Structure formats: C-alpha cells, structure tokens
Amino acid sequence: MRILYLDSSEICFPTVPGSPGAWDVDSESPQRGSSVDAPPRPCHTTPDSQFGTEHVLRIHVLEAQDLIAKDRFLGGLVKGKSDPYVKLKLAGRSFRSHVVREDLNPRWNEVFEVIVTSVPGQELEVEVFDKDLDKDDFLGRCKVSLTTVLNSGFLDEWLTLEDVPSGRLHLRLERLTPRPTAAELEEVLQVNSLIQTQKSAELAAALLSVYMERAEDLPLRKGTKPPNPYATLTVGDTSHKTKTVSQTSAPVWDESASFLIRKPHIESLELQVRGEGTGLLGSLSLPLSELLVADQLCLDRWFTLSSGQGQVLLRAQLGILVSQHSGVEAHSHSYSHSSSSLSEEPELWGGPPHITSSAPELRQRLTHVDSPLEAPAGPLGQVKLTVWYYSEERKLVSIVHGCRALRQNGRDPPDPYVSLLLLPDKNRGTKRKTSQKKRTLSPEFNERFEWELPLDEALRRKLDVSVKSNSSFMSRERELLGKVQLDLAETDLSQGVARWYDLMDDNDKGSS
Structure with a gap:
C-alpha cells in the first residue's frame, strides 16, 4: 500500500x-x-506541555536564634553551646550548610539553588543539627510549602523550630522564572558577583532545558546488528542519562533534563549517544553561546553527530534568571565626573529601571565594562574597584576588577598585582592581595575581598590600594606602580558602583 x-x-x-x-x-x-x-x-521536536515550565528556587539560609545548647562538659554539670548546621531537602535534592562553632545564634549566610516544578504538595524540609564527634544532636525542624513560595514569588520569614523547646530560623526564598531573552544577562552576572557569598557555590545566571526526542541512522553493531542506544547529557559536573532502547538505530527517548548555568558564554552542552556493550556511537558539543544569539534563546532541530553517521533531534532552550529581590536597584544616571581622579561609567539598560529591593541598604548601580564616555587615564594608569558594605553579612566588600594604562618603567611590561590594606592598621590581619598577572599593562583580576567589621568602624577606616610589580625574578623587592586611598567615610558604601580611580605616586595618594 x-x-x-x-x-x-x-x-x-x-x-x-x-x-x-x-x-x-x-x-x-x-x-x-x-x-x-x-x-x-x-x-522539530514535540515535547509535552510541561517542558520548559521549571523554576529555580534560590534558598538563603541566613541565621538562627535561641537554639538549644547540646554540648555539655564535666559529665553534664556544665552547660555549653552547640555547633549548629542546617540540612535542606526539596525535589529529591539535599543540601547542607557549613558548621558554626559554639554559637546558639549562628549566622550562615549561605545560598542554595534547586530546580523545581509546580507539582502541588511539595515542601521544603529543614532540619537543624548540632555537630558532634559521634552522633549529631537534633536542634529542631520546620517546613515551608513550595506552592506558597511559587505563588508569591518571595518569602522572607523567621520560622519557629518544631519539636524543641526553643529556636527559630531565618530563611529567604525566591522563585526565579527563566526569561527567553539575553538582554539582562550582563546585569544578572554582575548582580550575582556582588551578592555572592564566600561559603556558597557560584550563583546560576540561567536555566538550560533540553528535550531529547530521538535519533536516526545510528551505526550498526558489527555492521549488521542494531545497537541498544542511550544518551547522556552533561553540563559541567551534572549529567542526565536517558533510558536504553533495545535493538534499534532509530531510538525514541522522549526525555527532558534541566541544568543550572552559571556562565552561559563559556559553558556547553555535551551529548553522547552510546550503545549498551558497544560504546560510543556518536557525540555532539553545543556551545551555549549559540543559544544566546538564537531566537527566544532556543534551538530545535536535527544535529549531526561527530561520528559522521547518525543525527539527533533535540530542543535546547535557555532562560535567564533575573532576581527581583537581590537587594539591587538600578537607577537612571547621567554621566559626570565626581572628581578628577575618578571616572564613573553609565549603567546597563538591560532590565527594568527599578528592581524591588528587599535589602535597601545594598543598592548597586550596574555599569558597562567599557564606555566611550570614560575619562582618560592619568600618567600612572587607573585601577577599577567596587567597594560597598554588605549589611546582611556585616562585611566590607571590595572587588578588584582590573587596571589599565599602567606605566612601564623598564624594557618589559610589569607583572602587576593589587595589594589592599585597611588603614590605620598595617598588620597582616587586614591585608589582602590579588593574584599576579604576567607582563601586562592592563591586567584583569575580578577578585573579591572581605573584611568583617561593623559599619561604624568601617567608616573610620581608609582603604589603601597599591598596584605593585616584582622588581625582578630573583628579587623580593616590589616596585610600586601607583596607589590610591579611599576615605570610606566619604564613600557611598550603599551603592557598590564599579569605578576607575587614577593611580598616584607614593607622595600623592589621591582620593575619590
């Protein structure tokens, strides 16, 4: 027929x-x-209606109060404290915070992220324990309905710990819904770098959803027998394996997987089609940068496998994760020089003009990396810094982005690094130092440094920033390329603006 x-x-x-x-x-x-x-x-693929509907839940484990004391000494006669940590369970995933030693009012300030769906009845399960050498002691538990967070988009609450006499836990939960546009990606990456905590993994900037529908024309086993194929999808250290389809060179998998993406410009989706007992049948590497320039950040078509035989039909779509509650607020801003030693760059216009802030004390103005309106560098060059006070963690934070137009004194370019010191202290306790870059007048660092101190004390300090280079390979001497001192009492520590500062010699240290 x-x-x-x-x-x-x-x-x-x-x-x-x-x-x-x-x-x-x-x-x-x-x-x-x-x-x-x-x-x-x-x-094209034909995924079901649930494909691409996932959200990302960002969980901030902030602090606890009035935890019960489990550690005892002298046979129980002396009541001590506890060494608390937090365990989280949601959507089949488990997370655990670091341990805070001997504290009944601990501060963790850790962030965890998990991919979630809108299936009703899901709960975030939270337990607090006291770390011990033998068996950890229970300090309380609580639950949060996932439906409540997904419907409201944001939850910031103190939760009473159950099954214990006292204790409460401070959590902040935010739903991040993927957006099919790359317009706000640079803003998201910069916000993530500003709110990143040292104890947490790098925050996700996007969600990748992949639907693996089928393959065709896969190579035969021993030339005549069809394989038993399956596929593995991998991004970074996260992988998904499909089911195995028996004896076919045209398998239909009809499966999907999602991945948290931290650096969409450089990460890639790695696909391998393998046969049970026969090994690799073909592979594919899809750079996510191709999705960033695709319509709706999506590719849906047949792809040829690297083996030269066989194709796969899949849909890969990217969604940018824009936080509405990061503590960041974008302001409209006209360009101006606040002083001769400072050039301030205009901000990004990738997103809405105002972002609702749950932490008004931290408001960043996001800036372009390069701008045609920048002031010319001084004779010694410039250093780019972001400095602000992070009230939630009670820390002074600085990001050393890089330098440009540094002075070359010898035949070869310098090997620059940046040293930071909180004056009037000159001891090692407040000293921070970037890595060293080789033979360059425009090094890029993008390194973050923190100092734990109250805000009122920070305002009494000066941040001394020195750009130095090794004098020679065998010498311990350091050549000063230039420096600048920021009087923190005269610096707006709530803004966190990335700025270029003119470097001065040791006699004239400059200011902002």
Missing part, C-alpha cells in the same frame, strides 16, 4: 542518502508533497 502525503511545512520526508535532493540535516527546508513508502520525518 502506498500513502500520499499532501503539502505540509511541518513534515520532512527521508530520501536515500547521497541521492539528488537528499535531505541536509542542517537545512531548514523540508521536502514537500511527495509520495513515499516510509513515515514522515519530523522537522
């Missing part, structure tokens, strides 16, 4: 490979309206 398919723009018909008009897997132009003996070959 022969079947005649009428004209359709949604159906691709297979042809004999190598014959005139054979279908090109990279072509978007299907053949139309021909009489064939085989079923049609789809041009």
